Amino acid sequence: MVQHLQAHFDAAFAALSDVTRRGVLEQLGRADASITNLAERFEMTLTGMKKHVGVLEQAGLVVTEKVGRVRTCRLGRCRLAEEAAWIERYRRLWEARFDELDTVVEELTRKEKAHGRKRRQ
Amino acid sequence: MVQHLQAHFDAAFAALSDVTRRGVLEQLGRADASITNLAERFEMTLTGMKKHVGVLEQAGLVVTEKVGRVRTCRLGRCRLAEEAAWIERYRRLWEARFDELDTVVEELTRKEKAHGRKRRQ
DNA sequence: TAAATACTGAACCATATGGTTCAGCATCTC
DNA sequence: GAGATGCTGAACCATATGGTTCAGTATTTA
Known part of the structure; x- marks a missing residue:
């Protein structure tokens, strides 16, 4: 199937x-x-x-x-319904993935700020 | 473009x-x-x-x-947005096309009824 | 520094793709 | 029935695809 x-x-x-x-x-x-x-x-x-x-x-x-x-x-009878659904699912995955990344970046930025200037090159 | x-x-x-x-x-x-x-x-x-x-x-x-x-x-950055849009457009086209067909069929059915049994083999 | 790890490129293979031409075979139309 | 029309199938061609193996190179790691 x-x-x-x-x-x-x-x-x-x-x-x-x-x-x-x-x-x-x-x-x-x-x-x-x-x-x-x-x-x-x-x-x-x-x-x-x-x-x-x-x-x-x-x-x-x-x-x-x-x-x-x-x-x-x-x-024909194929209306690309499953294909559209696959792409939509992918797009949600993509967004979730990048939200997650944003969170990581945000987290890093937060830490950066908290730890202050001593970390800077 | x-x-x-x-x-x-x-x-x-x-x-x-x-x-x-x-x-x-x-x-x-x-x-x-x-x-x-x-x-x-x-x-x-x-x-x-x-x-x-x-x-x-x-x-x-x-x-x-x-x-x-x-x-x-x-x-990557490609989120399949245009592709999803293409498919959606196609799906609307498909539906329009079949609504139209329904109308034709309906029309034929209506005529069939109006003209009565004489047409039947 | 030697061995293991991770990738890379070239070469190969079978099959698929996107086209063509050419020679049919039905089916209309006159 | 002859000619035009519409499709079909076979054969061919160049290139792409989806894989492989094998022989590297570069980078860790012990």
């Missing part, structure tokens, strides 16, 4: 680590699109775009459906 | 896309650590761990300082 989550994190963050793919997600947020649409908009070959869509699909961020000869891409 | 931000996104999300690196960040949230510390905890060679730390450092998530023979790693 945990491994499963971790694998999902790997896939989702990796999917987001490319500027084209982030662009595709934003685009699909505005309207569904075919592979051709996306390839044109991002100025690359169909094959190249299909690979990006594949990565996004693998991560659950996009779903596609082929009807006739055109494959339509739309946003 | 935008390119700069995009490059940062690339680096940050890529850094987060590995389970070991996410673990290192969580670890450093608890306490600073040397390369040796981290390598032991994550059961890999010093060289391997150093590469991971390098990636995290590149992304600004970690800073390191070598004093004597030990290099200490701690959390």
Whole structure:
């Protein structure tokens, strides 16, 4: 279960680590699109775009459906909820860590003052 | 400026896309650590761990300082604020997109009801 | 000063990534 | 049915990734 989550994190963050793919997600947020649409908009070959869509699909961020000869891409069920939560947890950790550091610095400063000038170089 | 931000996104999300690196960040949230510390905890060679730390450092998530023979790693100034914001924006987009879809579905359902049974196969 | 510790760099390896071209194969459209 | 359209798969390419080993160098420590 945990491994499963971790694998999902790997896939989702990796999917987001490319500027084209982030662009595709934003685009699909505005309207569904075919592979051709996306390839044109991002100025690359169909094959190249299909690979990006594949990565996004693998991560659950996009779903596609082929009807006739055109494959339509739309946003998938993955809403990045866990990913957002992970980052939020990290941010709290970060803050706690630096509050702690502030305390240490403050403590040192306090001691410095208490012990006076004799410590100065 | 935008390119700069995009490059940062690339680096940050890529850094987060590995389970070991996410673990290192969580670890450093608890306490600073040397390369040796981290390598032991994550059961890999010093060289391997150093590469991971390098990636995290590149992304600004970690800073390191070598004093004597030990290099200490701690959390860097990057707090993933923009990344969190990006994801939140995406989530709102996602919801808007699906609300819209709901409206369409609702609309269809309404029409279906209005036009009655004659349409049914 | 010798041995242990901590890191570093180069070299290597397998696999992944981000792209391309080219040759299909369906499916529309005329 | 012929041609245009849209996608697909294989093959290729350069570079990156996630690891390793091995041979150092620098710094403690005994």
